[in-house]
Amino acid sequence: MNALPGYNFAYLDEQTKRMIRRALLKAVAIPGYQVPFGSREMPLPYGWGTGGIQVTASILGQEDVLKVIDQGSDDTTNAVNIRRFFNRTAGMATTDRTEEASIIQTRHRIPEKPLNENQILVFQVPLPEPMTRLEPREAVTRKLHALADYGLMHVKLYEDIARYGHIATTYDYPVLVNGRYLMAPSPIPKFDNPKLHMSPALQLFGAGREKRVYAIPPWTRVESLDFEDHPFSIQRWQQPCALCDAEDSFLDEVVLDGGGRMFVCSDSDYCQTRQAAGHTGSENTPTEVSA
Amino acid sequence: MNDPRPLPTSALLPGLNDPVHDSQRVFRIVLSALSNPASLHALADLPVPPAPMHAAAGAVLLTLSDYETPVWLQSPTEASAAWLRFHCGTPLVTKAKEAQFALIDQPLAMPPLSGFAQGLAEYPDRSATLIVQVRGFSSEGPLFSGPGINGQRRIGIDGLPGDFWQSWQNNRAIAPLGVDILFVSGTSVVGLPRSIDVQNKPARGGV
Numbered sequence: 001m002n003a004l005p006g007y008n009f010a011y012l013d014e015q016t017k018r019m020i021r022r023a024l025l026k027a028v029a030i031p032g033y034q035v036p037f038g039s040r041e042m043p044l045p046y047g048w049g050t051g052g053i054q055v056t057a058s059i060l061g062q063e064d065v066l067k068v069i070d071q072g073s074d075d076t077t078n079a080v081n082i083r084r085f086f087n088r089t090a091g092m093a094t095t096d097r098t099e100e101a102s103i104i105q106t107r108h109r110i111p112e113k114p115l116n117e118n119q120i121l122v123f124q125v126p127l128p129e130p131m132t133r134l135e136p137r138e139a140v141t142r143k144l145h146a147l148a149d150y151g152l153m154h155v156k157l158y159e160d161i162a163r164y165g166h167i168a169t170t171y172d173y174p175v176l177v178n179g180r181y182l183m184a185p186s187p188i189p190k191f192d193n194p195k196l197h198m199s200p201a202l203q204l205f206g207a208g209r210e211k212r213v214y215a216i217p218p219w220t221r222v223e224s225l226d227f228e229d230h231p232f233s234i235q236r237w238q239q240p241c242a243l244c245d246a247e248d249s250f251l252d253e254v255v256l257d258g259g260g261r262m263f264v265c266s267d268s269d270y271c272q273t274r275q276a277a278g279h280t281g282s283e284n285t286p287t288e289v290s291a
Numbered sequence: 292m293n294d295p296r297p298l299p300t301s302a303l304l305p306g307l308n309d310p311v312h313d314s315q316r317v318f319r320i321v322l323s324a325l326s327n328p329a330s331l332h333a334l335a336d337l338p339v340p341p342a343p344m345h346a347a348a349g350a351v352l353l354t355l356s357d358y359e360t361p362v363w364l365q366s367p368t369e370a371s372a373a374w375l376r377f378h379c380g381t382p383l384v385t386k387a388k389e390a391q392f393a394l395i396d397q398p399l400a401m402p403p404l405s406g407f408a409q410g411l412a413e414y415p416d417r418s419a420t421l422i423v424q425v426r427g428f429s430s431e432g433p434l435f436s437g438p439g440i441n442g443q444r445r446i447g448i449d450g451l452p453g454d455f456w457q458s459w460q461n462n463r464a465i466a467p468l469g470v471d472i473l474f475v476s477g478t479s480v481v482g483l484p485r486s487i488d489v490q491n492k493p494a495r496g497g498v
Binding site: 008009014015017018019021022023024025026027028029030031033035036058059060061062117142143145146147178180181198200202215216217218219220221 | 310311312314315316318319321322325326327354355356357359360391412413414415416418420437438439440441466467471484485486
């Protein structure tokens with residue numbers, strides 16, 4: 001596959017890549033700390049993964065195999081477009097299979113299949129500052145990070161308990177990285193938070209509009225904030241996936257034509273791999289090829 | 292053309308053969324070295340930099356430095372200064388504290404780690420990255436632990452001053468401030484970010 005002529009490899013110019021690479025190295029050295037970087041205008045609007053794309057473009061090489069997922073799926077608009085972008089500007093080999101990818105760019109999910117130490121996970125981040133809704137002034141949130149003063153976030157979680165009886169935050173659930181920096185894990189469901197902890201894969205986060213990159217090195221402690229009497233817990237479902245019968249994956253609710261609904265894996269590769277291996281759920285009989 | 296310094300064109304050594312893909316390759320190995328600290332990473336197909344630079348040190352500077360990054364050389368030579376200016380366009384500084392990258396080729400005579408940019412409480416990323424050229428690496432040495440290491444890892448880094456690990460622990464103590472180090476020898480590189488703890492109980496002998 002050849003890249004389009006007229007573009008540098010992976011779209012960005014070399015000086016921009018160097019600047020982002022330097023920021024990424026500092027991000028790895030200070031786990032969870034948001035490193036400012038000179039985010040560039042990309043050929044798609046903010047909110048469509050410009051931060052993740054710039055990180056991916058800066059680390060990507062000819063040997064890499066790229067997988068892009070949006071809400072766990074390889075087939076949604078955002079994922080297809082970003083995959084095609086790198087296909088055109090870098091001539092990249094792409095894949096849908098989690099285990100074949102060396103770089104996985106993701107919006108709002110971590111793949112169900114455990115990652116390995118040769119893989120890099122790149123998150124698209126809309127709001128990198130976890131306290132931004134509690135304290136909008138960046139000068140103040142920087143000071144709070146410098147002092148490791150995260151009482152504000154504990155009060156917010158406490159107010160959830162006072163109002164609803166439990167911590168009502170279900171996505172972008174705040175974490176403490178390496179016991180030091182409070183970090184927004186991007187809008188992944190809290191179901192995925194335990195996968196951040198001691199992951200063998202390097203995890204990089206890019207926020208294009210907010211011009212921040214941050215990182216979790218492999219084998220790093222990542223704790224979800226909680227209280228002794230209200231420990232952190234992940235979502236559970238009443239039923240397994242309706243297509244592959246998985247009981248251990250994050251399920252999306254799908255409204256059916258007949259007015260009913262079913263719950264299916266949000267990770268399309270995980271679900272299809274299980275179906276190919278012969279697992280069937282309540283909504284597809286064994287004789288059907290696929291749903 | 293009022294610059295009196297002649298550009299030593301005839302003596303200028305080449306930089307990266309394929310700047311786009313070679314720098315990407317070198318960067319990924321440096322990224323891997325810093326995210327898997329205290330482990331040995333090998334670079335290949337590197338250009339020959341001017342003395343006293345090791346091949347890996349030259350490649351790291353070609354990959355990461357440019358007009359935005361002041362570089363401090365412990366032993367500046369005419370050839371290495373011209374090489375960096377030509378290939379990277381980097382400003383060379385004489386005060387260690389002003390440097391974003393520092394190349395140390397005589398570790399025994401290196402300035403204290405606190406003599407380099409430490410970052411600010413609100414911006415700990417504004418700190419120096421040191422490239423320290425050492426004699427070599429071995430399997431016997433201090434125990435390292437921290438982010439990027441699953442449990443503990445041991446590596447020996449030869450040719451460091453006797454009190455180096457004490458000053459590293461002082462650097463560690465001010466984290467998230469402090470410097471990050473890339474040890475290089477020949478074409479090998481070992482990363483040591485500020486987040487890493489060292490337990491210097493040498494199994495046999497010492498430095």
